[in-house]
Amino acid sequence: MTPLMPPVKRQPEPLCSxxxxxxxxxxxxxxxxxxxxxxxxxxPSDYATWAGYTAGAPAALWAWEKMDRTGFRMRPVYYVGGWLGFAAGFLIAYSRSSMRFWGWTENAREEARDLEELTQRAREGKPLYGESSQPMWVQAAAHRNSQYSQLKFSLFPMLNLVNHPFHGTDPAKYGVQAEPAVLESQEGLRPGEMLRRKLNDAAKPESSKDA
Incomplete structure (x- = not known):
């Protein structure tokens, strides 16, 4: 008989992945x-999506009422459906536009417009991303809260309403001689690196931690 091989213990994949x-x-x-x-x-496709949801929600309620009549006064329901469709359409259109900024979808048009717009601001001596009356720690906190927040619109809609210098790009491409603004801890770690270290430490076996 062929001896059974002992089960191979696989190392857990780092949670950071x-x-x-x-x-x-x-x-x-x-x-x-x-x-x-x-x-x-x-x-225009984003606005069309927004308009489609705005009109589609009350239209769906109207069709539902036609198929299965409730006998209720439906006009207030249509108003509520329209507002919900308007809000949902805005969030979806906002997410579509944001993904082009992130480079997740085709963005040649936005890239050219951004380069022209911010290069002009650099020539005029204006801050690339606008001025803010908030202290730097507030700008940093706003950035941490709003970055990639579009991925959680279903849980809590949050928009970036604060001008800050943390945008993940090199200002040199706009003609500004300055270092890219990044958030760092006292150890010189950036937010992604800090999270990666914490998750890797949590995934280590207890024996290696004691050693």
Whole structure:
């Protein structure tokens, strides 16, 4: 008889791999764009999606009522459905526009517009991403809260409404001689690196921690 092989113990995969963001297929424009930029850079297809949800929600309720009559006064229900469709359509259109800023979808049009717009601001001596009256720690906190928040719109809609310098790009491409602004801990670690270290430490066996 062939002896049974003992089961091979697999090392647990580091938890950090679950939380890594996908590598953009297109150029990164802005990792945390201000809400005004996201809306200004929307394409006609985004507005069509927004309008479709706005009109589609009450239309679906109307069709449902036609198929299965309730006898209720439906006009207030249609109003509520329209507002819900309007809000859902806006969030979906906002997410579509944001993904182009992140480089997750085709963004040639947005890249050219961003380069022209911010290069002009650099020539005029203006801050690339606008001025803010908030202290730097507030800007940093706002950035940490709003970056990639579009991925959790279903849980808690949050938009970036604070001008800050943390956008994940090199300002040199706009003609500004300055170092890219990044958040770092006292150990010199960036947010993604800090999370990766914590998750890797949590995944280590207890024996290696004691050693």
């Amino acid at each position: 679950i939380f890594l963001m996908p590598k953009p297929e297109y150029p990164l424009i802005d990792s945390d764009p201000h809400a005004s930029r996201v809306i200004r850079y929307m394409r």
